[in-house]
Amino acid sequence: MDYITDPRAIETKSMEIIDGLIGPLPVSAEERKVIKRVVHTTGDPDFAKLVRWSHGAVPIGIAALARGASVFTDVNMVRVGVNSRLLTIKGGNVVCAISEPRVVAEAERTGKTRAMTAFDLLAPEMNGAVIAIGNAPTALFHLLSLVEAGRCRPALVVGTPVGFVGAAESKEALTQADVPYITVTGNKGGSNIAAAIVNAMLLQMP
């Protein structure tokens, strides 16, 4: 079996193929790299038509990460998908809210989901942070209620919940919220996509 084994050569060739597949788009070079990385991580060129952001969200996210903002994730698959080597160079960390012992204990006490409990408890620490929600619509809905109530002010919310029950609605609510965002519309989404969007910004830090 003959195949390319150099990871850089694979990625370069992959990005060239993706460029051809998605064709010209009315976005900036920075934004295009976000779209391309989502297509790269899913193998699905349809995502070029599904990625949405608020005005300036991509440069806002890059700037936040470059000044050392941490990334708060809803699930461990997003946590391990984020390129923590690049993040920690600038001083940021990846925090998966649901795994903290105080979150587990408080969720058991109240009967609320761990994702909701996590954002409740960590809200004060999320000011200026990048939030990456790749799995649960409930986590995104709850985060938006905290933002609306003025309990936290993230620099950027990357919200890509997946599925047929509440996911599309949670992402629609994100586009109406008073916070910079990046999302993908519809039922498709997932933790791999949330991590890919964050990584595309980490790779573009000055």
Added chain:
Amino acid sequence: MDYITDPRAIETKSMEIIDGLIGPLPVSAEERKVIKRVVHTTGDPDFAKLVRWSHGAVPIGIAALARGASVFTDVNMVRVGVNSRLLTIKGGNVVCAISEPRVVAEAERTGKTRAMTAFDLLAPEMNGAVIAIGNAPTALFHLLSLVEAGRCRPALVVGTPVGFVGAAESKEALTQADVPYITVTGNKGGSNIAAAIVNAMLLQMP
């Protein structure tokens, strides 16, 4: 914002919706649950047409996991996506080959990729195991060369590499190999899908 917050209610409703979307399929009840979980984890009903397996692969995988087989993954996103609570009940563990210190050291020494090095070093431990490769075509190609050389005999290979450079070819090679397999054809794939396939089998253990 009004939304369902009970995870079980969300999953039940989601699986009902997916049943309607994918319609009747010429597969067993066990196999259908694998397909449904892939659609559930991606929000993409097209996967119902892309999932492939060798004859009997789903019951073979369920039986292996039920007797305590471990799951060897190529990347950490698959490792954390696998339901380790269910796996450990039967005695299995999730092993992410590329993170073991001996693998990191040997890859640095030889200049080979960590994924390839990992399967080289761990081959003797993978007899009877379930292998879940969600990311790198090179990892899947290399595993198949080890199987062909008789250096390991997994119970099942779940291979769902993603992308435009080698992924489809690696999955095609998997369908030709002398080992039970579950895959998705084409460019689409990913670590979330590999984990979902393993979890669909874990959930069906007797």
